[in-house]
Amino acid sequence: MIKFVTTVIASAVAFASVPAMAYEAGDIQIKAGVISVMPKDDNADTSALVADSNLTITSDTQLGLTATYMMTPNIGLELLAATPFTHTVEGDGALDGVDVMEVSHLPPTVSAQFYPMSADSKIQPYVGLGVNYTFFFDESDEADLGSRSLKPSFGLAYSAGVDYMVDDKWLVNASVWKVDIDTEVRGGAADGLEVEIDPLAVMIACGYRF
Template identity: 20%
Template sequence: MKSLRLAACITLLFPLLAHAQIPVSDVDLKRFYARVGASFIYPDDNNTSLKYHIFQDWNLYRTEWDIDDDVGWNISGVWRPLPYFGVELMYTDGADFSLSLDHLKGRPGHERIDFGRFSASSANLFVNWYMMDLDCLGQPYLGIGVNYSDFYDDDLYPEFQNFLINSGIATGPSDFGMRHSWGASAQLGIDWRLGRGVARSWLINAAVIYTDANTDTIVTYTTDPGYQRLYSDFEVNPWTLNLGITYEF
């Protein structure tokens, strides 16, 4: 499904590149946009079960992650040397996600458990195709690019810590760790000019972004003696709605 979404964007974008004829007079190396706004992030919850390195425990068999939505902020800069094409570097941060584990076996009537939390930041580099002339008030665009996501401030909630101890899996405290991710990304957005004249430099922005972001999660728990680990492939793959304001230099 991820590859189909990105392939659709590429199919729309690159035939236009092949037929583009760019007069030298259209090149403007000093056309820049600066943008700031809010990001509404909706993880896709597409993940594998939490499991042991060697064998699966029945209580954790076929568990599923549930990641709460959250709101962060974004800032980006766009270099638009051509009327219909530009390069955008976007940074998103400030989102703090609560994480639950569903379909947990061995707890009749209580198959959902509060697992932990994590924060995430991401950087996207897009190549954008702008569909309208520069003089139009509305500037819709389609972009494809590459994403780097960093997952940090990961922590386990006491409820899952106590579950590991009460189930005889752990004998003491446990730690939760996540890693970074590289993947593809795509966006569909619009800049809308606030008017002509002096107001021409200010635009309202809205964009929908899909990010291919996946990492590994590891729970390290105390045993007697030593320690053991639970692990999972973790695919966040968020949809993000950005709303902001843009200034054109």
């Protein structure tokens, strides 16, 4: 009997000393946090409409959500979503100080991610490559140019981030995406104007693993 109890205790101690698997195939991670979308500068050249002018799009911060399915301990599939972003399109140069348009958009993005660390590491950096579909809505023509809408955008998304496992369920995350978002004005004096948004998106979040 004493030998049996000793064996059980030794087995329990050995099991407790094994690190909890941070990532396993079939895991689902849900993360929520603050995400900022920061478009690049000089988003549209409007010199054909107004000499020596261009447009710049302001940044916005919203609630960001991601869901990741681990296909293997090192490969994940992530869906990025967020509450709608709203940006102001501001004039520069000859249009300096003019608010040209206000527009909202949603940029759902699906990415394949690679996690190079071993599955039991508490720190999990990763890189990703995916596709983004952005659609625009609630466009308001602040400058009365007769512009009606912005064409939806489809492009690549590059990402990187790091997860830190607080325990076997909870984690904290920092991540960044570079997204190819190009659109075109429909209607009005600016019809056909090409707009390159190409934002950098940065997110700080906490998450839970199922």
